Structures are given as structure tokens and as C-alpha cells.
Amino acid sequence: MLVIKNLKANVEGKEILKGINLEINAGEIHAIMGPNGSGKSTLANVLTGNENYEVTEGEVLFEGKNLLEMDPETRAREGMFLAFQYPIEIPGVSNATFLKTALNEIRKYKGQEEVTPKEFLSLIKEKANLLGMDEAMISRYVNVGFSGGEKKRNEILQMLMLEPKFVLLDETDSGLDIDALKIVANGVNIYKNPDTAFLVVTHYQRLLNYIVPDFVHVLYKGRIIKSGTKELALELEEKGYDWLIKEEEMENV
Amino acid sequence: MNEINEKMKEELSDDMKILEDVTSSEYKWGFVTEIDSETAPKGLNEDVIRLISSKKNEPEWMTEWRLKAFRYWLKMEEPKWPNVTYPKIDFQDISYYSAPKQKPKLNSLDEVDPELLKTFEKLGIPLEEQKILSGVAVDAVFDSVSVATTFKETLKEKGIIFCSISEAIQEYPDLVKKYLGSVVPYTDNFYAALNSAVFSDGSFVYIPKGVRCPMELSTYFRINSQETGQFERTLIVADDNSYVSYLEGCTAPIRDNNQLHAAVVELVALENAEIKYSTVQNWYPGDKEGKGGIYNFVTKRGACKGKNSKISWTQVETGSAITWKYPSCILQGDNSVGEFYSVAVTNNFQQADTGTKMIHIGKNTRSTIISKGISAGRSNNSYRGLVRIGKNAIGARNFTQCDSMLMGDKCGAHTFPYIEVENDTAKVEHEATTSKVGEDQIFYLNQRGISTEDAVNMIVNGFCKEVFNELPMEFAVEAQKLLAISLEGSVG
Numbered sequence: 001m002l003v004i005k006n007l008k009a010n011v012e013g014k015e016i017l018k019g020i021n022l023e024i025n026a027g028e029i030h031a032i033m034g035p036n037g038s039g040k041s042t043l044a045n046v047l048t049g050n051e052n053y054e055v056t057e058g059e060v061l062f063e064g065k066n067l068l069e070m071d072p073e074t075r076a077r078e079g080m081f082l083a084f085q086y087p088i089e090i091p092g093v094s095n096a097t098f099l100k101t102a103l104n105e106i107r108k109y110k111g112q113e114e115v116t117p118k119e120f121l122s123l124i125k126e127k128a129n130l131l132g133m134d135e136a137m138i139s140r141y142v143n144v145g146f147s148g149g150e151k152k153r154n155e156i157l158q159m160l161m162l163e164p165k166f167v168l169l170d171e172t173d174s175g176l177d178i179d180a181l182k183i184v185a186n187g188v189n190i191y192k193n194p195d196t197a198f199l200v201v202t203h204y205q206r207l208l209n210y211i212v213p214d215f216v217h218v219l220y221k222g223r224i225i226k227s228g229t230k231e232l233a234l235e236l237e238e239k240g241y242d243w244l245i246k247e248e249e250m251e252n253v
Numbered sequence: 254m255n256e257i258n259e260k261m262k263e264e265l266s267d268d269m270k271i272l273e274d275v276t277s278s279e280y281k282w283g284f285v286t287e288i289d290s291e292t293a294p295k296g297l298n299e300d301v302i303r304l305i306s307s308k309k310n311e312p313e314w315m316t317e318w319r320l321k322a323f324r325y326w327l328k329m330e331e332p333k334w335p336n337v338t339y340p341k342i343d344f345q346d347i348s349y350y351s352a353p354k355q356k357p358k359l360n361s362l363d364e365v366d367p368e369l370l371k372t373f374e375k376l377g378i379p380l381e382e383q384k385i386l387s388g389v390a391v392d393a394v395f396d397s398v399s400v401a402t403t404f405k406e407t408l409k410e411k412g413i414i415f416c417s418i419s420e421a422i423q424e425y426p427d428l429v430k431k432y433l434g435s436v437v438p439y440t441d442n443f444y445a446a447l448n449s450a451v452f453s454d455g456s457f458v459y460i461p462k463g464v465r466c467p468m469e470l471s472t473y474f475r476i477n478s479q480e481t482g483q484f485e486r487t488l489i490v491a492d493d494n495s496y497v498s499y500l501e502g503c504t505a506p507i508r509d510n511n512q513l514h515a516a517v518v519e520l521v522a523l524e525n526a527e528i529k530y531s532t533v534q535n536w537y538p539g540d541k542e543g544k545g546g547i548y549n550f551v552t553k554r555g556a557c558k559g560k561n562s563k564i565s566w567t568q569v570e571t572g573s574a575i576t577w578k579y580p581s582c583i584l585q586g587d588n589s590v591g592e593f594y595s596v597a598v599t600n601n602f603q604q605a606d607t608g609t610k611m612i613h614i615g616k617n618t619r620s621t622i623i624s625k626g627i628s629a630g631r632s633n634n635s636y637r638g639l640v641r642i643g644k645n646a647i648g649a650r651n652f653t654q655c656d657s658m659l660m661g662d663k664c665g666a667h668t669f670p671y672i673e674v675e676n677d678t679a680k681v682e683h684e685a686t687t688s689k690v691g692e693d694q695i696f697y698l699n700q701r702g703i704s705t706e707d708a709v710n711m712i713v714n715g716f717c718k719e720v721f722n723e724l725p726m727e728f729a730v731e732a733q734k735l736l737a738i739s740l741e742g743s744v745g
């Protein structure tokens with residue numbers, strides 16, 4: 001589904017991603033872990049087309065198409081979704097208006113009929129209930145005055161509504177209490193199917209108990225320095241990153 | 254990327270297509286209708302005023318009133334304090350009267366000049382449809398003379414008067430004499446004096462005691478004849494315990510020469526009466542270099558004369574090269590309420606100096622001011638507001654919120670709040686913010702499949718939400734379209 005080849009990217013002239021190689025197939029869940037500032041969010045932003053991030057080298061194929069040539073909205077319409085580490089507030093725009101517009105844009109792109117207001121409402125209520133969200137959230141302004149946890153849940157609500165093929169979760173677990181974590185993970189697990197793939201950025205092994213990854217990668221200073229299965233996450237939890245970093249540095253010498 | 258955009262455009266829904274149509278044209282309503290008009294020679298003197306008055310078959314007292322205003326105007330000077338700049342206007346180079354040549358009395362729309370009906374169609378407001386679909390009574394002012402008034406019969410049953418001011422001068426001289434100039438006297442300011450001398454037409458509304466007007470009353474103003482200044486005069490009187498909602502919307506064709514527009518609107522609310530006055534203003538703002546465009550110098554004022562009366566002004570201003578406009582409320586009756594909700598958008602080289610005045614005179618009077626200014630391009634957008642609490646206005650309260658949004662870094666937003674309080678039981682609150690359309694907001698919406706243009710519209714509409722909430726439904730939709738049009742191409 002997604003093939004990343006030797007991807008390098010700069011932020012404000014500074015190289016942050018230094019050659020990422022990664023292949024993700026439909027039906028798979030990949031986790032990315034790594035110390036603060038290693039480039040995890042940068043990777044998410046580059047994949048979704050944030051203009052502040054300049055790709056200097058490499059290639060990304062999304063279902064065989066050249067992803068890096070598409071503008072952000074096209075990537076989204078093609079089925080790429082990012083649950084933001086820091087969801088953005090849009091005052092005066094209700095969650096419903098926002099999501100209905102987004103859903104219809106995506107549907108139009110796929111050549112599908114627009115949702116009727118009635119269909120939309122029953123759909124969003126269903127998904128909100130699934131996530132244990134108060135229905136009042138639907139008419140509230142996008143993320144305005146939401147608590148940290150509510151914002152994260154709202155991201156997952158959007159995922160469920162927009163039905164993307166490829167989902168990036170950027171620290172969706174941070175700021176969630178244990179119950180909320182389970183609910184959010186449950187949302188992801190319900191949504192997960194053989195045609196979708198996930199790239200989950202997290203600092204905590206705990207999330208991976210609920211969203212079980214097929215592969216775990218460690219990102220350090222803009223490179224994937226280690227890949228493994230879910231056991232790697234447990235190992236990291238226990239030992240931290242130091243041993244890996246040392247290993248990496250040894251190799252470089 | 255462009256190819257993708259093109260492809261997207263094809264796939265847009267009907268709704269969006271309409272929006273596209275409107276946004277892709279430079280100024281959609283820039284056409285000139287070919288109708289013979291009868292136009293007075295350029296220049297202004299007592300003879301021209303007598304000509305206007307006689308063309309309109311006015312009684313002697315009206316002619317005299319105009320002449321008094323004219324003589325007063327001669328002694329006045331153009332105001333210099335607004336934060337706008339423009340070349341000096343030669344008031345002798347303007348023609349002060351223009352009337353479409355056609356039969357004066359019309360019983361139905363069939364009798365209306367077909368050219369004129371086409372104009373309305375181009376504007377997207379076919380009168381017939383308006384009549385049937387929206388239940389809006391339209392008094393269409395076309396270049397100074399009313400040509401079609403609909404729904405009159407329904408209104409008549411309730412005793413509501415809704416007609417052109419010219420007709421009112423003929424048919425209801427007592428009401429006109431009593432209220433014309435009672436809120437905005439001709440001595441008020443330079444443009445009000447000029448308007449009083451030469452006003453061509455406008456609307457008159459009277460809601461009798463205890464009547465709730467069953468429909469929105471609406472006037473579409475339109476400037477048509479080249480180089481004809483427009484001097485509309487509107488007078489709305491809501492008698493005790495009555496209610497009316499009035500909509501004013503306008504468009505104008507493309508011109509090379511700047512056109513002057515100096516309207517006066519007077520509202521009178523008696524005891525327990527409520528007047529809601531909404532405006533969507535979309536006059537030609539000039540081209541991208543700032544050439545052409547309408548000068549809009551308007552005096553709008555409402556008097557809450559009776560106890561518990563209420564006047565609310567809601568305006569969405571996207572047009573004109575220069576706007577100078579301060580819809581105001583004089584809160585005379587005890588417990589009376591004044592409201593001002595405004596969205597003013599400026600782009601390219603537009604200049605707007607707009608705001609409100611809330612004059613608290615009666616006890617426990619309350620006012621709310623919500624102003625949203627959006628500047629893009631090289632435009633300048635100023636809010637100027639006065640809140641005055643008089644000596645006797647015990648317990649008066651005001652809340653002002655003034656938000657500015659900047660798009661790009663070549664435009665300006667300015668706030669000039671004036672507060673004068675002569676009563677220490679009063680409570681006055683003022684909040685102001687300035688923000689930019691955030692790149693992170695746009696990216697967030699992009700990431701959900703929404704194009705940058707739609708994202709900007711969504712963010713801006715959200716910013717204006719509190720004001721749009723005050724507009725009648727159909728006007729709110731119109732207002733959102735206008736925002737999209739006037740901000741087209743200002744980001745990205």
C-alpha cells in the first residue's frame with residue numbers, strides 16, 4: 001500500500017529525515033517509536049504533504065501512485081489520514097459542518113453520491129456513541145475548548161467518518177486516561193480491516209497492548225535504526241533506547 | 254497540481270459550481286442594462302433640486318425641506334477624519350437625478366420592462382421566484398425610481414405600509430412629515446445634508462401598533478446609470494408593540510469612474526417595538542489595481558424612542574472602494590436595546606472605516622457590538638465605534654467585541670474605540686483581538702480532503718459566525734457566498 005524509499009526531508013533548512021525506507025502492506029499495523037525529536041511527526045507531516053516540510057530526496061508510492069506529487073487534500077481524498085499529535089482548533093465551524101464537508105469532498109473524489117444531512121447525522125451519532133462521545137460534541141466548534149483527551153477522540157471520530165485506507169496515528173494515546181485509551185484503541189480495532197493499514201507513532205508500549213502491531217520500528221535522528229515485531233516494543237519499554245543507539249553508533253564507526 | 258485542481262472542479266457539486274461561477278468571474282454583476290434613462294444635467298444648484306422635486310410631483314413642503322438642506326450643505330465641509338483616502342470629489346460633476354423611462358404605474362410584474370426583469374435575473378433574484386418561494390416582499394429600487402412593489406396586498410391587510418419614499422410623500426404626508434429627518438436631521442453631517450437635498454428614492458415602512466410584520470421586507474438597491482450618484486432615503490417606523498425585519502442588499506455594475514453613494518437610513522422604534530435591519534452590501538469594489546469602485550458614504554441611525562424598544566443592525570460589507578458607515582442607535586427609551594453585528598471584508602485596495610455609535614440616554618439601556626473585520630490584499634479596514642453613556646442612563650451596559658483577521662502582510666486592521674461615560678453605574682466592556690488565518694488550520698482542513706480555497710472560506714465563515722447567526726437564513730447563505738467572492742485568491 002505504502003512504499004517509502006530513501007526519503008529525506010528538511011525543516012527550515014535543517015535535515016530531519018535522513019533516508020527512511022519502509023514498506024507497509026494492506027492489513028498491517030506498524031508502530032514507530034523513538035526518542036523526542038527523532039522525526040516521527042516530521043514523517044507524518046511529510047507523508048500528508050505539509051508545505052513546511054521540504055522533501056529533498058526519495059520517493060513515496062501510495063497504492064502505486066506518486067504520493068509526493070499530490071497536494072495535501074488529494075492525498076486525503078486518496079485515503080490518507082493523519083490523527084494529529086496536536087489537533088487544531090477552528091472557531092465558529094461546527095464539527096458537523098467540518099466533517100460533512102470533508103466527507104463529501106472525499107465522496108465526490110471517489111465518484112460517490114454526497115451524504116444527505118439525515119444520513120450524515122445518523123452516521124456521526126453512531127460513531128460518536130461508539131467512542132463514548134457526548135452527542136453535543138457534534139455541534140461544538142472543531143476542537144475549541146475540547147480537553148486533550150476529547151481532542152484525541154475527535155480525531156478518531158474523524159477517522160471513522162472519513163474511512164481512510166491508510167491511517168497515521170501521531171501519539172493519539174498521549175493525554176488519554178486508561179478508559180479513553182481502551183475506547184480509542186477499540187475504535188481503531190473495529191475500523192481495522194484487510195484493506196486498511198496503520199502507522200502508529202507512540203512512546204508507550206501500553207497502547208500496543210490494545211492496538212497490536214505487526215511490526216515495530218525505531219526512529220532515531222531521522223533514520224530507522226531497528227525494525228522488529230511487537231516484542232521489540234516490550235524490549236524498548238524495559239531497556240530504553242540507549243542500547244540501540246549505542247549499537248547504531250558502533251555500526252557507524 | 255493544477256491538473257488535479259481542474260479535475261476536482263469538474264467533480265464539484267451544484268452548490269459549489271454556483272460558488273465557482275461567482276468566484277471565477279472578476280465581478281459577476283458588472284454589466285450595464287440598456288434602458289433609456291432620463292438624466293438631469295450634471296451639477297447641483299437650487300434649480301436642479303426644484304427639478305428633482307417637480308419630477309417627483311412633490312408637495313411644496315418637501316421642496317422647501319430639500320432647499321433648506323441644500324443651503325445648509327453649501328456651508329459644510331467634507332469630513333476628513335475617517336481613515337480613508339480618495340481623490341477630491343467634484344460635486345458639480347455628478348448628475349443628481351436619473352429615472353428609467355417607463356410607465357409609472359404597474360399592477361403586476363408583467364408590466365415591468367422586460368430588460369429590467371432580465372437585470373434581476375442576472376442578479377440571481379428573479380422577482381417572481383422571490384415572491385413565490387421565499388415569501389419576501391420586494392420593493393425593487395432600480396436606479397432611483399421604484400418600479401415594482403410586490404406583496405403589497407398582503408401587507409395592506411395588516412395595515413403595514415411598504416412603499417417607495419416618493420409614494421409615501423404623496424400618500425402619507427403626515428407620517429413622512431413627522432418622522433423624516435427626525436433621527437438624521439439634515440444638519441447632521443455633510444453627506445446627510447447632501448442626501449436630504451437631492452435624495453431620489455428609497456423605501457418607506459410603517460408598521461402599525463401591535464402588528465408583527467409577517468414577512469421579511471426587502472429592497473434590492475442597484476446603481477445602473479453611468480456617473481449617477483445615488484442618494485437613497487429610507488425611513489422605517491415601528492409603532493408601539495410592533496416588529497419588523499428589513500433586508501437591504503445591493504450590487505452595482507463595473508464602472509471606470511468612481512461612483513458616489515450617500516444614503517440615509519432612519520429607523521424609529523416606539524414603545525416595545527423592534528426593528529431588525531440587515532444589510533448585505535456588495536457594490537463594485539474597484540478592480541485588482543484599485544481602479545473604479547463605489548464610494549459609499551452612508552448615514553444609518555435608529556432611534557429607540559419608546560420604552561423597551563430594540564433596534565439591531567446586522568451588516569455584511571464586502572463591496573465598495575471606500576466605505577464610510579456607522580449604523581447607530583440612540584437608546585432614548587428606558588430599557589431599550591441596541592445591537593450592532595458587523596462583518597466588513599476588504600481586499601485589494603479597498604478601504605473601509607466602519608463601526609457604530611451607541612448613545613445611551615434612557616435608564617437600563619443595553620447595547621452589544623460585535624464587529625468582525627477581515628482584511629486581505631493591500632486593503633485597510635478600520636473599526637470606529639463610540640459608546641456614550643449619558644448622565645441619566647442609570648444602569649446602562651455595553652459589551653463590545655472587535656475582532657480583526659488579517660490575510661497576508663500588506664493589509665491593515667485598525668480599531669478606534671471611543672468610550673464616554675458620564676454615569677458611574679454604567680458597565681462598559683471592550684474586547685479586541687487580531688488574528689491571522691493560520692497555516693496550521695488550513696493544513697488541518699486540507700488533510701481532511703478540503704481544498705485550500707474552501708478551507709479559507711470555512712475558517713473565515715467561522716470567524717464571522719456570531720454575525721451570520723443574526724442574519725435571516727437566505728441572507729446568511731448570500732453573505733457566505735459574498736465572502737467567498739471577495740476573498741478569492743487572497744491566500745495561497
Ligand SMILES: Nc1ncnc2c1ncn2[C@@H]1O[C@H](COP(=O)(O)OP(=O)(O)OP(=O)(O)O)[C@@H](O)[C@H]1O
Binds near residue numbers: 012037042
Ligand atoms: N515546524 C518546525 N519548525 C522547526 N523545527 C521543526 C519543525 N517541525 C519539527 N522540527 C524539528 O524537527 C525535529 C523532529 O521533530 P518531530 O516533531 O518530527 O519529532 P518527534 O519524533 O515527533 O518528537 P516527539 O516525540 O517529541 O513528538 C525536532 O528537532 C524539531 O524541533
Ligand SMILES: [Mg+2]
Binds near residue numbers: 042085170
Ligand atoms: Mg511528534
